[in-house]
Amino acid sequence: MKDKTNLSVGIDLGTSNLLIYVEGQGTLFNEPSIIAIDKATDKVVSVGHEAAKLVGKTHDKVEVVRPLQGGVISDIKLIREILLFTLEKIFVSDLQTIGKLMICIPSEITNTEKEAIVELGHSLGIKNTEIEEEIKAAALGSGVDIFAPKGHMVIDSGGGTTDFGILSLGDVVLSKSIKIAGDFFDRQIIDHVKTVHKLEIGNQTAERIKIKLSSLTGPYPIDEDGNPIVFEAMGRDLVSGLPRRVVLGTEEIREVLLNCFEAIKSVLLTTLEETPPELAGDLVDNGILLTGGGSQIPGIREYIAEIAQVPVYLSEVPITAVIDGCKKMLKMTNRHFYSEV
Missing domain, CATH: 3.30.420.40 (ATPase, nucleotide binding domain)
Structure with a gap:
């Protein structure tokens, strides 16, 4: 017992x-x-x-x-x-x-x-x-049968890293990682606001901007009334040193994220190129599973599918x-x- x-x-x-x-x-x-x-x-x-x-x-x-x-x-x-x-x-x-x-x-x-x-x-x-x-x-937590003799691919985008893994027979066959994920996106948003708007914002503000305005493909997000979503960011003016606010839109934040995702795209292609042929063939049917907080960015499924040319699925329990x-x-x-x- x-x-x-x-x-x-x-x-x-x-x-x-x-x-x-x-x-x-x-x-x-x-x-x-x-x-x-x-x-x-x-x-x-x-x-x-x-x-x-x-x-x-x-x-x-x-x-x-x-x-x-x-x-x-x-x-x-x-x-x-x-x-x-x-x-x-x-x-x-x-x-x-x-x-x-x-x-x-x-x-x-x-x-x-x-x-x-x-x-x-x-x-x-x-x-x-x-x-x-x-x-x-x-993969296991998302319902993937990782113990089957078939190839599965998982991209887990968290706060510190985006991890890529090819799994088969219950273990990781190939894995790669890049330190471009949620925290990096926040830092790039901070740099963008500082450079373009001459306003210094904090990490928490950058994260809120990311959550509200992020998208990678397709129509830009709109509110319930059909208007473009905007975010009023408040911080310190770099010229006067006084508190100030600026209005940010979804277009400029998408541009920031797409620049970040160029490196993720490169690692994804390298991972696919290094995947053993039989397991790569399995991905045609099994596709790619996206997990982690980064998988919740609107348009990411379509973005990854366009690159990999295989089906892409979002985990039902990404976090x-x-x-x-x-x-x-x-x-x-x-x-x-x-x-x-």
């Missing part, structure tokens, strides 16, 4: 969001991967949504940090702190109830970083700690695909383990 206190926990360690699944309870945490630290005491002030509210608005005594930048670990100690804070909140300090920990990570993370993440789990007192690639979990796949993998490994006990 399985010990009811020997729970399995899955973690999607994303650049933008941290998601935590607990066996039998579902996904209990889905918030920004941001932590606020008191510089004087090194103690955690807040994590997730509460920490995100402090971005760009803190004083010298508090530092707000993203422990992952561009899909790369920028501070393993802060990752430990953010996991410790959230897990203790969920388990009320009783981490001993966790029997297995599975952490999903970006495809192109280094072996040194992989070892550091496994060791991180051990430092939390969870000896049975495993890592899995996000691209694999995203939770990775943690949903992690949940499935935990169930499969648990079933295999306990059938042998």
Whole structure:
């Protein structure tokens, strides 16, 4: 019999969001991967949504940090702190109830970083700690039968990276990654507004602009009355130094994004060119699956389909695909383990 206190926990360690699944309870945490630290005491002030509210608005005594930048670990100690804070909140300090920990990570993370993440789990007192690639979990969480002897392609566009993966027989055959994704789009919007409109805006404003005005192909988005959608961006005038606002339209933001997507297009074509012929042939029927926050950009399906010349599908659970796949993998490994006990 399985010990009811020997729970399995899955973690999607994303650049933008941290998601935590607990066996039998579902996904209990889905918030920004941001932590606020008191510089004087090194103690955690807040994590997730509460920490995100402090971005760009803190004083010298508090530092707000993203422990992952561009899909790369920028501070393993802060990752430990953010996991410790959230897990203790969920388990009320009783981490001993966790029997297995599975952490999903970006495809192109280094072996040194992989070892550091496994060791991180051990430092939390969870000896049975495993890592899995996000691209694999995203496919499984989106309902793809990755264990069949057929080729499937997944493009997972998150906050820090856009990952490309070819899967077959339950594993990743080929993977590539580029550090052009949601956070990069925000920075390009900031640069565009600064260059064209002589206005300095913050990251949160840039993200709101991206969400409201983004599109890649087709008619430009309109509101309920049929009028072009616009966004009033407020920031600091670079000439006068005074607060000012500008009105931005969908056309200029599409131009910014299309420039960003040129590099994504290049990696996509390279991935397809390097895919083994038999698996490439399977894509004619199976197509390409898009997951992650970036898959929600209007027109992206048509944009990718025009390049790849195969069907392109959007995941029904783009934001939770990775943690949903992690949940499935935990169930499969648990079933295999306990059938042998």
